Amino acid sequence: MGENGRVSSDEGAVPRRVAVLGAGSWGTTFAKILADGGSRVTIWARRPELAREIMQSRRNSDYLPGINLPRGISASSRLPEVLDGADQLYLSVPSQSLRENLRIVRELIPADVPIVSLMKGVEKGTGLRMSEVIAQELDVPPSRIAVVSGPNLALEIAKEQPTAAVVASASLDTATTVARAASNPYFRSFVNTDVIGTEFGGVLKNLIAVAIGIVDGVGYGENTKASIITRGLVEMTDFAVAFGALPETMSGLAGLGDLIATCESPLSRNNTAGRLLGQGYDYHEVIAQMNQTAEGLSSVAPILELAASRGVEMPIVSQVAEVLAGTLEPRDIAPHLTTDTDVPQGE
Numbered sequence: 258m259g260e261n262g263r264v265s266s267d268e269g270a271v272p273r274r275v276a277v278l279g280a281g282s283w284g285t286t287f288a289k290i291l292a293d294g295g296s297r298v299t300i301w302a303r304r305p306e307l308a309r310e311i312m313q314s315r316r317n318s319d320y321l322p323g324i325n326l327p328r329g330i331s332a333s334s335r336l337p338e339v340l341d342g343a344d345q346l347y348l349s350v351p352s353q354s355l356r357e358n359l360r361i362v363r364e365l366i367p368a369d370v371p372i373v374s375l376m377k378g379v380e381k382g383t384g385l386r387m388s389e390v391i392a393q394e395l396d397v398p399p400s401r402i403a404v405v406s407g408p409n410l411a412l413e414i415a416k417e418q419p420t421a422a423v424v425a426s427a428s429l430d431t432a433t434t435v436a437r438a439a440s441n442p443y444f445r446s447f448v449n450t451d452v453i454g455t456e457f458g459g460v461l462k463n464l465i466a467v468a469i470g471i472v473d474g475v476g477y478g479e480n481t482k483a484s485i486i487t488r489g490l491v492e493m494t495d496f497a498v499a500f501g502a503l504p505e506t507m508s509g510l511a512g513l514g515d516l517i518a519t520c521e522s523p524l525s526r527n528n529t530a531g532r533l534l535g536q537g538y539d540y541h542e543v544i545a546q547m548n549q550t551a552e553g554l555s556s557v558a559p560i561l562e563l564a565a566s567r568g569v570e571m572p573i574v575s576q577v578a579e580v581l582a583g584t585l586e587p588r589d590i591a592p593h594l595t596t597d598t599d600v601p602q603g604e
């Protein structure tokens with residue numbers, strides 16, 4: 258089922274009580290989406306001072322400057338308070354910290370509630386998608402897990418600019434329940450059952466956005482960027498389909514849609530990290546300058562390992578890995594492998 262599975266927010270009952278783990282830019286923005294859709298939302302913030310700021314000033318000034326949060330949101334640094342009585346659980350922590358966080362909350366999650374990943378990374382070392390980490394750590398069936406992805410730059414949505422996303426679950430019922438909660442006048446959730454494609458779309462576009470940032474930082478123009486975006490989509494599709502995704506998912510919101518948003522926007526942390534690399538900063542200097550999560554930097558190695566395991570060629574992602582390792586000059590990155598020789602390939 259494709260993105261024509263639109264869900265209206267006024268169908269059925271909206272969940273009364275929703276928990277969001279992670280008070281960064283996306284966790285907080287998604288809490289606002291849910292609250293503006295009619296849910297009562299409690300955010301878990303690791304730092305008590307951030308929970309206090311959200312409660313007292315209705316702001317999260319470090320992550321969402323200038324945004325007023327709705328009254329339907331509360332926040333706490335105490336997990337039992339956040340999870341008690343929740344009808345749905347949304348997870349928005351950095352991907353590499355998901356497993357350790359799930360181990361902490363495992364016993365506190367109410368039975369049978371949908372568990373929703375908002376994250377766009379794969380786990381280093383295992384190469385697992387976030388829904389797979391959730392299934393492993395919480396021992397829940399795929400029908401209880403959903404993932405949300407799409408062209409979703411947090412700050413634009415927090416400003417209530419009209420946006421769409423896709424909710425994927427092996428169970429269309431679960432996807433629909435989540436999509437109902439995650440719909441409001443400025444945010445529309447579509448549904449599908451292609452969890453693999455929806456998750457990999459969100460991971461892979463980050464890597465292409467790093468490449469775009471790199472060439473931007475070098476000073477290359479629109480031809481280079483359009484070539485990388487277009488060939489990047491081919492690379493994303495080859496990879497995702499090799500792992501069981503539907504090709505049409507990659508031309509939907511979670512694929513092409515998110516690729517466009519992330520590659521075009523200076524708000525993107527992956528794009529920004531790439532730009533710094535292109536300007537000549539090395540990997541460690543870039544990490545030091547980023548104060549938010551750029552998932553792509555951690556996903557490069559596991560994605561290339563997965564690609565090799567299925568014989569998928571990823572020339573652009575491989576070059577990003579080389580720039581990160583300092584073995585390729587940013588100015589030498591191209592939409593094709595420069596070591597490729599003479600034989601023209603089919604597009």
Ligand SMILES: NC(=O)c1ccc[n+]([C@@H]2O[C@H](COP(=O)([O-])OP(=O)(O)OC[C@H]3O[C@@H](n4cnc5c(N)ncnc54)[C@H](O)[C@@H]3O)[C@@H](O)[C@H]2O)c1
Nearest residue numbers: 280281282283284349350354376377409410411549550552
């Ligand atoms: N920001 C966006 O526009 C956006 C949009 C869609 C999806 N996402 C995805 O959402 C996920 C979260 O990203 P974000 O933008 O909110 O990141 P962020 O950097 O803005 O915030 C991450 C939050 O996690 C907290 N955190 C850091 N390490 C932690 C740990 N070990 N345990 C628990 N919490 C920890 C941080 O304090 C912060 O509150 C990422 O996978 C990202 O790809 C982000």
Ligand SMILES: O=P(O)(O)OC[C@H](O)CO
Nearest residue numbers: 407408409410525526527
């Ligand atoms: O800021 P980025 O690069 O993590 O991108 C944010 C969202 O994933 C865009 O959809």
